[in-house]
Amino acid sequence: METIVLEFPAGQPAPGRALAGVVASGDLEVLLEANGSPRTVVNITTSVDGMGRVWEAVLERIFGDGTLPAAKIEINDSGATPAVVRMRIGQVLEQLATTGGA
Amino acid sequence: MSTQELSKRGAVWLDALTYSAPLQAGYPPSVRVVDARLGEHPARFIAVVPDPDNAFPRARSGEVGLIEGWEIARAVREVIDADAGREDHDKRAIVAVIDVASQAYGRREEAYGIHQALAGAADAYASARLAGHPVIGLIVGRAMSGAFLAHGYQANRLIALADSQVMVHAMGKESAARVTLRSVADLEAFTARVPPMAYDIDNYASLGLLWKLLSVRNADAPNGADQSAVEKALQEAFDEIRADPSRGLGSRLGSAHRASSVTVRRKLREQWR
Amino acid sequence: MDTQALLERQSFIELDARSRAKQLLDAGTFSELLDPFERVRSPWLARQGIVTQADDGTVVARGELDGQPAVVLAIDAGFQGGSMGEVSAAKIAGSLELAAEDNRNGIPMRAVILFETGGVRLQEANLGLAAIAEIHAAIVDLRRYQPVIGITAGPIGCYGGMSIAAGLCSYLIATREARLGLNGPTVIEQEAGIAEFDSRARPMIWSFTGGEQRHRTGLVDVYAADDAGAIRAAVIERFRAGRPEACRSECVAGFLQRLAEVDPEAQVTPQQAAAIYSKGFRS
Numbered sequence: 237m238e239t240i241v242l243e244f245p246a247g248q249p250a251p252g253r254a255l256a257g258v259v260a261s262g263d264l265e266v267l268l269e270a271n272g273s274p275r276t277v278v279n280i281t282t283s284v285d286g287m288g289r290v291w292e293a294v295l296e297r298i299f300g301d302g303t304l305p306a307a308k309i310e311i312n313d314s315g316a317t318p319a320v321v322r323m324r325i326g327q328v329l330e331q332l333a334t335t336g337g338a
Numbered sequence: 339m340s341t342q343e344l345s346k347r348g349a350v351w352l353d354a355l356t357y358s359a360p361l362q363a364g365y366p367p368s369v370r371v372v373d374a375r376l377g378e379h380p381a382r383f384i385a386v387v388p389d390p391d392n393a394f395p396r397a398r399s400g401e402v403g404l405i406e407g408w409e410i411a412r413a414v415r416e417v418i419d420a421d422a423g424r425e426d427h428d429k430r431a432i433v434a435v436i437d438v439a440s441q442a443y444g445r446r447e448e449a450y451g452i453h454q455a456l457a458g459a460a461d462a463y464a465s466a467r468l469a470g471h472p473v474i475g476l477i478v479g480r481a482m483s484g485a486f487l488a489h490g491y492q493a494n495r496l497i498a499l500a501d502s503q504v505m506v507h508a509m510g511k512e513s514a515a516r517v518t519l520r521s522v523a524d525l526e527a528f529t530a531r532v533p534p535m536a537y538d539i540d541n542y543a544s545l546g547l548l549w550k551l552l553s554v555r556n557a558d559a560p561n562g563a564d565q566s567a568v569e570k571a572l573q574e575a576f577d578e579i580r581a582d583p584s585r586g587l588g589s590r591l592g593s594a595h596r597a598s599s600v601t602v603r604r605k606l607r608e609q610w611r
Numbered sequence: 612m613d614t615q616a617l618l619e620r621q622s623f624i625e626l627d628a629r630s631r632a633k634q635l636l637d638a639g640t641f642s643e644l645l646d647p648f649e650r651v652r653s654p655w656l657a658r659q660g661i662v663t664q665a666d667d668g669t670v671v672a673r674g675e676l677d678g679q680p681a682v683v684l685a686i687d688a689g690f691q692g693g694s695m696g697e698v699s700a701a702k703i704a705g706s707l708e709l710a711a712e713d714n715r716n717g718i719p720m721r722a723v724i725l726f727e728t729g730g731v732r733l734q735e736a737n738l739g740l741a742a743i744a745e746i747h748a749a750i751v752d753l754r755r756y757q758p759v760i761g762i763t764a765g766p767i768g769c770y771g772g773m774s775i776a777a778g779l780c781s782y783l784i785a786t787r788e789a790r791l792g793l794n795g796p797t798v799i800e801q802e803a804g805i806a807e808f809d810s811r812a813r814p815m816i817w818s819f820t821g822g823e824q825r826h827r828t829g830l831v832d833v834y835a836a837d838d839a840g841a842i843r844a845a846v847i848e849r850f851r852a853g854r855p856e857a858c859r860s861e862c863v864a865g866f867l868q869r870l871a872e873v874d875p876e877a878q879v880t881p882q883q884a885a886a887i888y889s890k891g892f893r894s
Contacts, residue, residue: 237662610644
């Protein structure tokens with residue numbers, strides 16, 4: 237089990253909370269809350285060791301341009317592929333957009 | 339398949355604590371029911387013991403099977419019904435003498451709903467407790483999994499003997515080792531570091547689920563002192579249960595290892611309305 | 612069922628625990644207690660290198676059902692096979708305890724339990740087992756005031772100590788996909804041999820422990836389609852029926868009578884089990 241922390245530039249604080257996914261084999265859970273400062277901080281706990289670079293690359297693609305709302309994101313991962321990671325983060329961001337958060 | 343020497347502890351302790359009082363007629367050989375005394379109070383003692391001639395082939399080594407589950411329920415409900423009109427202080431004690439290595443595993447068992455038979459037993463004990471009967475669980479050997487849920491885990495208070503053959507767990511060592519792809523030795527080493535997973539009774543006691551852990555000289559063949567110690571503990575448990583206004587299982591929430599169980603309940607209460 | 616109805620049908624099995632609870636409760640009344648953002652997790656998994664889920668795999672959903680105060684306890688099939696750890700089980704036991712207390716204070720709180728679970732979480736063994744005993748105690752307590760309704764829909768079904776909990780419920784609802792049994796097929800095969808129970812023989816397993824057979828043998832009260840609307844309707848109907856005269860787990864004489872008709876030496880068939888048990892347990 238490994239923990240990874242990543243930070244990215246971001247915009248205004250996220251308008252609420254959002255949640256997606258489950259910690260099942262090949263899946264992950266994503267919890268999102270607003271962050272006061274204009275940065276998104278992602279705390280990852282993953283059952284698969286040694287994938288730090290992959291996480292950096294995947295999340296850089298999503299958060300790297302700094303335009304998304306500032307959030308504290310917690311990821312609990314049980315061996316999801318990058319595609320599944322993108323899907324779950326996408327779900328969480330969509331929740332924010334449509335309902336203004338939970 | 340594992341072969342275990344059939345344990346005699348349930349029968350031995352039942353016989354000792356009831357001073358060899360006769361078995362209640364009408365019960366199968368695997369479910370021993372004795373009406374005797376706990377100190378000066380009348381009490382019903384119940385034990386599940388091995389019956390190598392059990393009609394159900396998968397329940398011949400002391401397992402709690404279909405018949406055992408429902409017969410335990412009958413033995414307990416007889417007491418509830420008999421004392422139904424009586425005052426609280428006249429509700430008879432029920433002592434589960436516990437040495438149950440497992441539930442029964444088999445096709446017949448699943449087909450005829452062994453889960454429902456064990457529910458029948460758990461229901462009876464819980465209902466007795468709610469009706470005001472002091473229910474005490476005395477663990478003299480194994481108290482495993484579904485068998486323990488059916489026979490003993492609904493008691494107001496649990497007492498266990500401090501002995502290397504006394505064990506409470508959700509899955510036997512051999513099965514757990516297979517499931518987790520370890521050797522039994524590795525499993526024992528690993529689980530010794532995780533208190534709720536450990537197999538020894540001292541680690542179990544640290545979880546705060548036992549009311550008392552009793553040292554005895556010889557758990558297989560109790561001497562006079564052993565028997566007195568257990569009788570004394572049963573009596574004290576009885577007195578404490580009678581004095582306790584709660585008929586629930588709240589007395590099991592005292593250990594530091596159950597802090598999260600307490601936190602969950604506190605937060606639920608705070609958020610309930 | 613015509614195409615339109617088929618298209619409108621919402622699968623209950625495909626919903627996650629949270630969504631199932633929302634579907635069951637009256638629209639707009641869902642509110643979650645100890646939600647994932649509270650982060651009341653298992654204190655035992657991290658030290659074993661296991662990633663925790665923020666709600667530990669149980670959703671506590673308060674709201675209304677048919678206009679009455681209700682709590683839905685939904686076990687998440689995804690996390691650790693729905694297995695019961697200290698926290699996930701405490702959320703269920705604690706909620707049932709509060710529901711019973713409510714009734715003693717004149718509030719008709721009722722509970723629904725969504726059983727998708729293999730039983731005790733081995734990584735928390737004795738704390739899982741002890742908490743399941745507390746769930747049993749709380750069901751028997753609450754059952755005196757309000758029906759306690761259990762639902763098992765799949766993909767996991769209901770096993771282990773939680774199958775005993777299901778056996779304690781006032782009413783049980785199951786789908787065809789669900790299984791309800793004490794011991795997992797692999798464990799039975801290991802303990803009793805492959806001739807007794809072949810853990811890979813799926814049709815055989817469902818023929819004895821599947822929702823349809825359990826209904827046929829009187830161990831499940833409602834055999835429901837995998838349809839969220841139909842399941843919610845069944846729950847409401849059962850609450851309106853009120854507490855049963857006797858719960859299944861109280862029918863001791865009835866079950867002993869039926870079991871006396873069984874020839875234990877012969878291997879059982881689903882038809883035999885149905886023939887005997889369909890006579891019922893009210894003696």
